Amino acid sequence: MIKIGVLGLQGAVREHIRSIEANGVEGIIVKRIEQLEELDGLIIPGGESTTMRRLIDKYDFFEPLKQFAEAGKPIFGTCAGLILLATRIQGQDSNHLALMDMTVERNAFGRQRESFEVELDITGVADGYEAVFIRAPYIVDVGEDTEVLATYQSKIVAAQQGNFLACAFHPELTDDHRLTGHFVNMVEESKKSLASS
Secondary structure, three states: OOEEEEEOOOOOHHHHHHHHHHOOOEEEEEOOHHHHHHOOEEEEOOOOHHHHHHHHHHOOOHHHHHHHHHOOOOEEEEOHHHHHHEEEEOOOOOOOOOOEEEEEEOOOOOOHHHOEEEEEEEOOOEEEEEEEEOOOOEEEEEOOOOEEEEEEOOEEEEEEEOOEEEEOOOHHHOOOOHHHHHHHHHHHHHHHHHHHO
16 A cells, blocks of 8 residues: 655645545655655645744754655655755755755745636646645746646746656645646656565
8 A cells, every 4th residue: 555644744734635545545644754664655745944944853854854755755845845845945045855956936926815726737647727826936947857747827836856746836725636646656656666676
């Protein structure tokens, strides 16, 4: 059975679990480092990226998360999670986990009251996908190994690089579970390849 964790430090954790389970696999709320060992994939949810980084450091998650990624296990960062995965953050000298070759802009679509929903076409995943943006970042540019999956108003809002997936919106806040399903497929493929290597 595939097990996918949701980092449970901040954000819409239970909604992600619901979306994972809607795709027929087990979802686990991750509050302790040791739980990472039993997982096949991990979602880093939305929230506030600076606060999340502080909590990651406080609970000693930083190195175990890097090791999880280095072991070839997939990670999906949504909204603030996207910022944590990026190698470059505009206006900041430092980054966080630096796992995906991309530059991001924080709060790029305005404040909370400027939240909105829009239909997106996500390459290879879903057409007419209902995307919810809340104080969302966007991806300014990507490296050559990072594939752009979706754009909105010419801004990149979803991308994939190897075992890493990122989106600027909240896939857990609607009943459209296709993007989470795409991540579940990534986790299944990775589990097969890790088992055979």
